[in-house]
Amino acid sequence: MNLLSPLISKIARLRSWQIDNWKNYPVLAQRAVLQDLVTAGQYTHFGKKHQLSKLFTVKHFKEYVPIHEYSDLLPYIERMLHGEPNVLWNSPVHWFAKSSGTTSEKSKFIPVSEESLQYNHYKASKDILTNYYKNFPSSNLLAGKGLVVGGSHQVSKLEDDIQYGDLSAVLMQNSPFWGQWIRTPELSIALMDDWENKIEMLAQTTAQENVTSLAGVPTWTLLLLKRILEIKQKETIREVWPNLELYFTGGVSFVPYKEQFDKIIGAPINYIEIYNASEGFFAGQTHPDEEGMTLFTEHGIFYEFMPVEEYYGSKRTVGLREVELGKQYAIVITTSGGLWRYLVGDTIRFTSLNPYRIKVSGRLTHYINAFGEEVIIDNADHAIARACEVTHAKVSDYTAAPVYFSDNSNGAHEWLIEFDQPPDSLQAFTVALDDALKSVNSDYEAKRYKDIALRLPIVHALPKGVFAEWLASKNKMGGQHKIPRLSNDRDFLESIKKLSGIA
Structure with a gap:
């Protein structure tokens, strides 16, 4: 041959x-x-x-x-x-x-x-x-x-x-x-x-x-x-x-x-x-x-x-x-x-x-722009890769959505991440993720300045298999089916949080 x-x-x-x-x-x-x-x-x-x-x-x-x-x-x-x-x-x-x-x-x-x-x-x-x-x-x-x-x-x-x-x-x-x-x-x-x-x-x-x-x-x-x-x-x-x-x-x-x-x-x-x-x-x-x-x-x-x-x-x-x-x-x-x-x-x-x-x-409908930050999947992928490099982590999949303003706090981005190898420190990973997003997206950086509109991201480490379980619950296993990486509303994220037991 x-x-x-x-x-x-x-x-x-x-x-x-x-x-x-x-x-x-x-x-x-x-x-x-x-x-x-x-x-x-x-x-x-x-x-x-x-x-x-x-x-x-x-x-x-x-x-x-x-x-x-x-x-x-x-x-x-x-x-x-x-x-x-x-x-x-x-x-x-x-x-x-x-x-x-x-x-x-x-x-x-x-x-x-x-x-x-x-x-x-x-x-x-x-x-x-x-x-x-x-x-x-x-x-x-x-x-x-x-x-x-x-x-x-x-x-x-x-x-x-x-x-x-x-x-x-x-x-x-x-x-x-x-x-x-x-x-x-x-x-x-x-x-x-x-x-x-x-x-x-x-x-x-x-x-x-x-x-x-x-x-x-x-x-x-x-x-x-x-x-x-x-x-x-x-x-x-x-x-x-x-x-x-x-x-x-x-x-x-x-x-x-x-x-x-x-x-x-x-x-x-x-x-x-x-x-x-x-x-x-x-x-x-x-x-x-x-x-x-x-x-x-x-x-x-x-x-x-x-x-x-x-x-x-x-x-x-x-x-x-x-x-x-x-x-x-x-x-x-x-x-x-x-x-x-x-x-x-x-x-x-x-x-x-x-x-x-x-x-x-990215996708026209897959982005976060709840506060004028215009974060797209390209930004998020870069930031995840950089945070992994800094904290010796490996990410298998992720999704993120906005946390809206409340009487007590400014907005934020909430991330659900499934790690193949956990970071040295989840807090260090969060900071590295935030820094990387600032470096590639000036709109995000402006909104993060002195927490004027956005505070530090909220990052949850999910148990392995949660994303696959969520896809299975939607009859979307295998092949071309993918977790929605970014969303401008909280529907996907809340559904996955509920499945994983995160409050």
């Missing part, structure tokens, strides 16, 4: 010129993508309503087609779920990615067309692999198996030819032969709905495999790795999988988890961050040392970027030529699955403009 490496490296070099083309000319690539999308959608029900056949420029497109959130497109999607053709997209849509999210109890059903599979999800995956082999030509990545810690939903049917599951289930069911060849475990295990049994089956079966790569949300991947070490009675994953060389991470920031992964794996490996959501595969690191992920501009998605301050205003968007380094944007997409000017809900910032690279900074 190792003989494959030179061949794959040669193929990667041949394909890399195509990647260089869209990386070097991203605006041209985006114009071509939009033209293709508008041409395909012009005779759909949506296209006729919004006169897509008359649109020749980006300016006209933005004038005729309003920005949509999921509730705006839901009437169209419900028709598609019942099998009606030619609603949002011109080719048959038989698959939907079920995305439950963390901000609502209601599930979203995202259309996944054949075009979005082939020219977005799978094309982006091939480009990620191409770049990896270009950077590491002697890699034996494909000489072993890739372990995907996917979702917890089985594929379900709505109509005879209409099926849905979480994104990982949809991708696995439709993956090309090369995807089936390099993946583990078998589908019957990968698509199990019972997460506790699934973790056990994943651990029992893959512990015997030659696993060379991992992919999944860090929290659930760590849980699996710990169980594998118990089964094999080993100290590190390197003793179980000596050829492991790569971990694809996404879904949440990897910053708070890297030290834990380094320790449990027991040897250096490469970490590649990817941005693959139910709505599309948007970006990925082309090298482990890059800051940010390269935006995929020729992969069936047209991008617009809304300055976050516009969300409650005119909802003005800008294109690639107008974006600025470091500024917070909400991402707006038009896709080959029929999402037209769709507001994903994620916020990003650009780390490079040549090529265009981004980092996910």
Whole structure:
């Protein structure tokens, strides 16, 4: 199997010129993508309503087609779920990615067309692999198996030819032969709905495999790795999988988890961050040392970027030529699955403009701004990582929310933190967290000055397993389900406090 490496490296070099083309000319690539999308959608029900056949420029497109959130497109999607053709997209849509999210109890059903599979999800995956082999030509990545810690939903049917599951289930069911060849475990295990049994089956079966790569949300991947070490009675994953060389991470920031992964794996490996959501595969690191992920501009998605301050205003968007380094944007997409000017809900910032690279900074609805401090997930992740460094702690997960003014005290932020390794001192951790937030967020620093609006954060150390128990109580175990990191109200936090017994 190792003989494959030179061949794959040669193929990667041949394909890399195509990647260089869209990386070097991203605006041209985006114009071509939009033209293709508008041409395909012009005779759909949506296209006729919004006169897509008359649109020749980006300016006209933005004038005729309003920005949509999921509730705006839901009437169209419900028709598609019942099998009606030619609603949002011109080719048959038989698959939907079920995305439950963390901000609502209601599930979203995202259309996944054949075009979005082939020219977005799978094309982006091939480009990620191409770049990896270009950077590491002697890699034996494909000489072993890739372990995907996917979702917890089985594929379900709505109509005879209409099926849905979480994104990982949809991708696995439709993956090309090369995807089936390099993946583990078998589908019957990968698509199990019972997460506790699934973790056990994943651990029992893959512990015997030659696993060379991992992919999944860090929290659930760590849980699996710990169980594998118990089964094999080993100290590190390197003793179980000596050829492991790569971990694809996404879904949440990897910053708070890297030290834990380094320790449990027991040897250096490469970490590649990817941005693959139910709505599309948007970006990925082309090298482990890059800051940010390269935006995929020729992969069936047209991008617009809304300055976050516009969300409650005119909802003005800008294109690639107008974006600025470091500024917070909400991402707006038009896709080959029929999402037209769709507001994903994620916020990003650009780390490079040549090529265009981004980092996910949070969610439009995941922030704390009860006192004008505008703390986003990017700030919180940095502060948690710094506090861990100072106090020799390791955090497995966290959530935070505001404590409002009372007659007796000013406001504060209250944090619930599950430690994998407790800090030397919880008080020292709290001070380090506070100092780090001040260093990255001047608005927070101003509100903390002499406790003028905010006093020192309140930090609770939760017993291990509380967050998993809370997710289980909401039927959100495994896969893409995540604890809401920040909230501008106290609903999530109070629910978790009640479960954990904190007064």
